[in-house]
Structures are given as structure tokens and as C-alpha cells.
Amino acid sequence: MKALSIGAVSRETGVKVPTIRFYEEIGLLPAPPRTESNRRTYGPADVRRLRFIRHARDLGFEVDAVRQLLALAAHPETPCASADELARAHLREIDEKIDRLVALREEVQAMIDGCEQETVRTCRVIEVLADHGGCLPGAR
Known part of the structure; x- marks a missing residue:
């Protein structure tokens, strides 16, 4: 080459x-x-x-x-123990990200499910976004 x-x-x-x-x-x-x-x-x-x-x-x-x-x-x-540990640590980080994404998905789904789709005044999406206290427990 x-x-x-x-x-x-x-x-x-x-x-x-x-x-x-x-x-x-x-x-x-x-x-x-x-x-x-x-x-x-x-x-x-x-x-x-x-x-x-x-x-x-x-x-x-x-x-x-x-x-x-x-x-x-x-x-x-x-020995490849160090490479293996780096990969294992990365896998743990991936699993943590997946857990956070699952919780995020559940929160957004709950927000959508709680919306009656009438007016913005009664919109659950807007309500939850305006007040973080309306989030699911543990979804912060």
C-alpha cells in the first residue's frame, strides 16, 4: 500500500x-x-x-x-484484564444510560397519557413541563 x-x-x-x-x-x-x-x-x-x-x-x-x-x-x-475492565466499566455506563432513558420514556409516556387533548389550559404536557413536581416519582 x-x-x-x-x-x-x-x-x-x-x-x-x-x-x-x-x-x-x-x-x-x-x-x-x-x-x-x-x-x-x-x-x-x-x-x-x-x-x-x-x-x-x-x-x-x-x-x-x-x-x-x-x-x-x-x-x-x-494479559487482557485491563481491556476487559475498561469494557465492563463502559457496559455499566451503557446500562445506567438505558435505565435513565427508560425512566425518561415512562415520564413522557405518562405525560402524554394524562393529556385529554382538549385545550392548552388543561393540557397535561404543558402542566408537567411547567411544574417538575408533576413528574413521576424518581423520574428526575
Whole structure:
């Protein structure tokens, strides 16, 4: 594989050019070599790394967790307990978000169900939004 431009790497990985530059800026992606005309050039290792980063980000891993996972991936002979713990912690965060979304859904559903759809004066949606005390217990 010959050296790729930033645009070619973007198309190859699905990572937008400004995001590639951002990843370089924060150290997730090493600064690439440059041509005589100062254009960035990337190789197969950069493509693999960007795909890794993109997949981790698509799965919702925060930048710091991605940084830690990249560091672990650089040492393939080490035990994977740290990677496993990062993934488990992320799964707990996902479960907490799901719980909050379920509670949010129940609250909005209750608001809709309580609305008689007559006038705004008697609208349950408007009433609940105006007074947080009208929310379901625990939905705050």
C-alpha cells in the first residue's frame, strides 16, 4: 500500500478529515510524515489505528478509554484484564444510560397519557413541563 493522503485515509476509514487532524492533535494518532509540499502521508498502520479508534468511538468509548485501549493493543503479549475492565466499566455506563432513558420514556409516556387533548389550559404536557413536581416519582 502506497502512502495515502489525508483525504484517501478519510475515505478508507470513514473518519472525517477534521477528526483525523483532531486525533493527531490529542495524540490518538501519531503525527504523520509530510511530503516536500507539507502534505500529510499515511500508511497501513495509520489506517488500522484509525479503524480501531473509529470502531471504539462508534461503540461509545470515551477518548481516554480509547487511548488506554490503544496503549494495551500496542502490547499484544500482556494479559487482557485491563481491556476487559475498561469494557465492563463502559457496559455499566451503557446500562445506567438505558435505565435513565427508560425512566425518561415512562415520564413522557405518562405525560402524554394524562393529556385529554382538549385545550392548552388543561393540557397535561404543558402542566408537567411547567411544574417538575408533576413528574413521576424518581423520574428526575
